[in-house]
Amino acid sequence: MERKAGEVAIRRLVASALSLAVAGVVHAQPAPPGADRVEQLEAKVEAQDRQIESLRRMLVEQQRSIEALGSDVQARQLDALRARGEAAGTPSPLAPAFAAAGAAAPVAAMPAAASAAVPITAAANAAVPAAMQASAGNPGDARMQVGRPPEALSRPPEVAPIFDQPGVLTPRGTFILEPSMQFGYSSNDRVALVGYTIIPAILIGLIDVRQVKTTSLTAALAGRYGIGDRFELELKVPYTYVNGDTVSREIFTGTAQDSVFNADGRGIGDVELTARYQLANRGPDRPFYVLWLRYKSRTGRDLFEVTTDCVTRCVANATGTGLPLELPTGSGFEAIQPGVTWLYASDPVVFFGSFSYLHNFKRDNVSRTVLTGAPEGFPQTTTEPIGDVEAGDILGFNLGMGLALNEKAAISIGYDQSLVGKTRQNGEDSPGSVRVILGTLVLGGSYRLSDRASLNVALGVGVTRDTPDMSLSVRVPISF
Structure with a gap:
């Protein structure tokens, strides 16, 4: 037991x-190994989710960049057809990249503003095509930041300029000096009947027939400077020479011989200052809009400052012409003119136009100097008060189309029209003042002389009786 x-x-x-x-x-x-593995897998899944989200955002940015580059290719192909002025056969710095991405390579080279070197991040390099990475790695090629639209999309297409307001602004930091020469000619006929009729088509009395022929030559020097990507300032200083011939048969004399009254004038014209701002563009299939504001001074010698031949009888039986003895070189009124210019590209042409409104500021207590016709020893001139004078405002518009012939030459055709209001004196319509419509058909061409200079020629033909018969202008913009 x-x-x-x-x-x-x-x-x-x-x-x-x-x-x-x-x-x-x-x-x-120790604890079973399965629990730690689950925690590690959960951490890896979270990290992979974050990485996938980052890659997804990067893919979206890359897709936007590719779409922007594709739009840039279309814009550059259109610009090549519109004579942007690039040398023939010049390859684009991003041509290999576009070829690798399956897009057509642009014909024109990228502007200097868009080809500035921009660093590319390491994360972006992972999603950029190999050909584009190779182009970005080459110091001689242009670099482009991922997700940033090319700056070339912000520039409207260039066309042969035929109107005063250009549609393409000066790039940032660039100065353009533009000497120009404009020749104009106009001829107007005026017939005045003084008498009475006893039967139709038979006049008893005198006939005053006048022909006014005016020739003008204006040399101007304009300077434009690009302050920002879409903003520029322009200063224009003109020098004008005007010659006028008036052929008439004076009334109340009964002579059958024509008399010619000649006058001319020369000197600085009205200095102009213009500011232009381009609105943001949404793509090559949308029109470009440029807002501008022009201020015109009255630095030129105006009609109220020159001496006018007497209107009443001067000496004996001779009558005065009432015409200025010296032609003015300025309008005599300060003015401000807002406007908008638009351009729309429709391959292979570019449609363009503008709307503007010019307001002339009123002048108070205006007077003019008139010959008296008095004998020697007496005052030969006297001051004739006129009062308050307000020149009519001008509502204008123009439209046209441009077509490129090759890489250097382009032509444009357009129509310009202005509606001039009545001139008012002392609060009422000036005697004999009427509304005037000025219409001009304009043909022009542009040829790129070099990388920095171009030659622009425009011919205007008047289509209304009040419009100058012909105007020919030549401009040579030079960039620095």
Whole structure:
């Protein structure tokens, strides 16, 4: 019995020891490896989600960049057809990149403003095509930041300029000096009947017939400077020479011989200052808009400052002509003119036009100097008060289209019309003042002489009786 009891005690002791040993082993054993692996996998999944989201955003940016580059390619192809002036066969710095991306390479080279070196981030390099990365890695090629539209999209297409207001602004930091020469000629006939009729078509009395022929030559020097990507200022200083011949048969004299009255004038004209701002463009299939504001001074010698031949009888039976003895070189009124110019590209032509409104500021207490016709020893001139004078405002518009012939030459055709209001004197319509419509058909051409200079020629033909018969202008813009 004692032996059995000892064996039972030993068994119990061994069982206790085994249970303690098993418990110690159980407590000393680490946690199952599956729990840590789950946590690690969850962390990896979260990291991959963040990476996938980053790649997705990068893909969206790359897609926008590719779309912008494709639009830029279309714009450059249109510009090449419109004679942007690039040398023939000049490859684009991004031509290999466009070829690798499956887009057509642009014909014209990228402008200097768009080809400035812009660093490309390492993350962006991972999604850029290999050909574009190679182009960006070459210091001689242009670099483009991912997700940023090319600056070339902000420039409207260039056409042969035929109107006063250009549609393409000066690039940032560029100065353009533009000497110009304009020749104009106009001829007007005026017939005045003084008498009475006894039967139709038979006049008893005198006939006053006048022909006024005016020739003008204006040399101007304009300077434009690009302050920002879409803003420029222009200053224009003209010098004018005007010659006028008036052929008439004076009334109340009964002579059959024509008399000619000649007058001319020369000097500085009205200096102009213009500011232009281009609105943001949304793509090559949208029109470009340029807002501008022009201020015209009255630095030129005006009609009120020159001496006028007497209107009443001067000496004996001779009558005065009432014409100025010296022709003015300025309008005599300060004016401000807001306007908008638009351009729309429709391959292979470019449509363009503008709307403007010119307001002349009123002048108070105006007077003019008139010959008296008095004998020698008496005053030969006298001052004749006129009062308050307000020249009529001008509402103008023009439209045209341009077509490129090759990489250097382009032609344009357009129509310009202005509606001139009545002149008012002392709050009332001036005697003999009427509304006038001026219409001009304009033909022009442009030829690129070099990378910095171009030759622009425009011929205007009047289509209304009040419009000058012909005007020919030549401009040579030179960029620095």
